[in-house]
Amino acid sequence: MSRERVQAVLEALGVTGPGDGAGEPLQSIDPASGEAQGSVRALTRAQYDARVAAALRRFEEWRSRPAPKRGEVVRALGVLLREHKYALADLVSLESGKIRAEGVGEVQEMIDICDFAVGLSRQLHGLTIASERPRHRLMEQWHPLGAVGIVTAFNFPVAVWSWNASLAAVCGDVCLWKPSPLTPLCGAAVQALCDRVSEEHGAQGVFTLVPGGVEAGTWLCDDPRVPLVSFTGSIATGTTVAARVAARLGRTILELGGNNGVIVLDDADPDLAVRAITFGAVGTAGQRCTSTRRLFVQRGIACTLIDRIAAAYRSVRIGDPLEGGVLMGPLITRGAVDRYRGALAAAREQGGKVICGGRILERPGNFVEPALVLAPRHDAFPIAWEETFAPILYVFEVADLDEALRAHNAVTQGLSSAIFTDSMRSAEQFLSPAGSDCGIANVNAGTSGAEIGGAFGGEKETGGGRESGSDAWKAYMRRQTSTINWGRDLPLAQGITFGT
Ligand code: NAD
Numbered sequence: 001m002s003r004e005r006v007q008a009v010l011e012a013l014g015v016t017g018p019g020d021g022a023g024e025p026l027q028s029i030d031p032a033s034g035e036a037q038g039s040v041r042a043l044t045r046a047q048y049d050a051r052v053a054a055a056l057r058r059f060e061e062w063r064s065r066p067a068p069k070r071g072e073v074v075r076a077l078g079v080l081l082r083e084h085k086y087a088l089a090d091l092v093s094l095e096s097g098k099i100r101a102e103g104v105g106e107v108q109e110m111i112d113i114c115d116f117a118v119g120l121s122r123q124l125h126g127l128t129i130a131s132e133r134p135r136h137r138l139m140e141q142w143h144p145l146g147a148v149g150i151v152t153a154f155n156f157p158v159a160v161w162s163w164n165a166s167l168a169a170v171c172g173d174v175c176l177w178k179p180s181p182l183t184p185l186c187g188a189a190v191q192a193l194c195d196r197v198s199e200e201h202g203a204q205g206v207f208t209l210v211p212g213g214v215e216a217g218t219w220l221c222d223d224p225r226v227p228l229v230s231f232t233g234s235i236a237t238g239t240t241v242a243a244r245v246a247a248r249l250g251r252t253i254l255e256l257g258g259n260n261g262v263i264v265l266d267d268a269d270p271d272l273a274v275r276a277i278t279f280g281a282v283g284t285a286g287q288r289c290t291s292t293r294r295l296f297v298q299r300g301i302a303c304t305l306i307d308r309i310a311a312a313y314r315s316v317r318i319g320d321p322l323e324g325g326v327l328m329g330p331l332i333t334r335g336a337v338d339r340y341r342g343a344l345a346a347a348r349e350q351g352g353k354v355i356c357g358g359r360i361l362e363r364p365g366n367f368v369e370p371a372l373v374l375a376p377r378h379d380a381f382p383i384a385w386e387e388t389f390a391p392i393l394y395v396f397e398v399a400d401l402d403e404a405l406r407a408h409n410a411v412t413q414g415l416s417s418a419i420f421t422d423s424m425r426s427a428e429q430f431l432s433p434a435g436s437d438c439g440i441a442n443v444n445a446g447t448s449g450a451e452i453g454g455a456f457g458g459e460k461e462t463g464g465g466r467e468s469g470s471d472a473w474k475a476y477m478r479r480q481t482s483t484i485n486w487g488r489d490l491p492l493a494q495g496i497t498f499g500t
Helices: 002-013 045-062 067-083 085-096 100-120 159-170 184-201 214-222 235-247 270-286 299-314 334-349 401-408 424-431 472-476
Strands: 025-029 036-041 136-144 147-151 174-178 207-209 228-232 251-255 260-264 292-298 353-356 371-374 392-398 416-420 440-443 477-485
Touching: 002 036, 002 085, 002 184, 025 184, 036 184, 045 147, 045 174, 045 207, 045 214, 067 085, 067 100, 067 159, 067 184, 085 100, 085 184, 100 159, 147 159, 147 214, 159 174, 159 184, 159 472, 174 214, 184 207, 214 235, 228 235, 228 472, 235 251, 260 270, 260 401, 270 292, 270 299, 270 392, 270 416, 292 299, 292 401, 299 353, 299 371, 299 392, 334 353, 334 371, 334 392, 392 401, 401 424, 416 424, 424 440, 472 477
Parallel strands: 147 174, 147 228, 174 207, 228 251, 260 292, 260 416, 292 392, 371 392, 416 440
Antiparallel strands: 025 036, 136 477, 353 371
């Protein structure tokens, strides 16, 4: 069944087989049934080297193609994504287990970032800076970097690639993408679309797929031909990646794990808070880097809010991600189910009380119930300090905003955060330098579901990288500072006189 469903979608997307890799097959397992549903062959080292060489040959030409012309290639990709939106979204659901609405949302994000990148292709710009010397111009320009390695996680199997690749492409770089081995078909499908666009625009080699597992990721990290590695994944893997790339003085963009908190104060609008928290904690079965994992709720509103969240949890339909009305699909693997079980056991041991959900469902696939856990003090509850990639929400009662902020900022991760309050003072305190220490801080909006227009990423162990909107494009380019002397003298900077 899984195989037939996937085959139909792959055909619609123009994927005809397991690819031309000569390495191990990367099996795609349907998380909703546990059945194998297709495979993609990994590359051998020799094939990898040949693909990097071909990409670099393209770079020689691509870097000098005017940026708006590069934008046309990305525009064509956006058009193709629009045409294949629902097929690709279904594939995302079938491989990653996220529900249809979220799969469609993920492909929409790809379309949006393509649009953004097309606009950007006419706006790449540098500064002109006042020179201290007469008849001199001091300026900054931005040049393409070269080959960008993009290593992605299973939970956003296509969108994260597009955040990187669409920007990198208009910036004049070529992209080498190693998708997660848990979602190899999504990688193959996006590459099939890229190949069509590249052929039509003479851009073969701008988007290159590197199917593989840890080994292929390591090749990219260690490859001096790849000046930038943009890595999305866990903190543990990111730590290895950062060290390997740094060992050759390469650059990284790190988008690592989060441990996202929501603060709800007594004066909050409970309707907004309940909806945002439920979507944030349960959406994508808690497998978003921005999933809500910790809730700090002020005493006065705690009982009401927790009751309402528990009621919302009980109404969540769990099941096949492509079935109408289903709000939560499966976890990605049996290993993820084990980690869910382990985290709940640790929570109970550390004094937590599971007040809603917490069971593993007796059916094929990796289905669990979203769990709501009443926790003791944050500093006495270490399980909440780590990211468990599953739908578990730890709830802490707090006296006031100061206590909430202290606990909120006490973890090592720093991706997304939110406060629900109608008090301008509290909202501003949350957004102030003494407030949330995360890369994303929202007021009366949840932790998950960022727009592509803003820069996306987090602080501390989340890695400090920024992708997507705002000026994130600068990470894909090299900055050059130039001084032009249009006079007939040679005045030195800092007023230095040298020699005669
Ligand atoms: P993961 O770290 O297991 O794998 C991520 C990628 O790294 C995969 O493609 C994997 O094959 C590759 N990889 C593994 N070992 C490698 C190595 N030594 N060198 C190079 N590459 C290697 O992560 P996952 O389980 O796929 O994804 C979940 C994690 O990703 C969570 O922690 C989540 O928070 C994080 N994530 C972060 C963001 C963000 O933007 N901050 C977005 C999505 C996911």
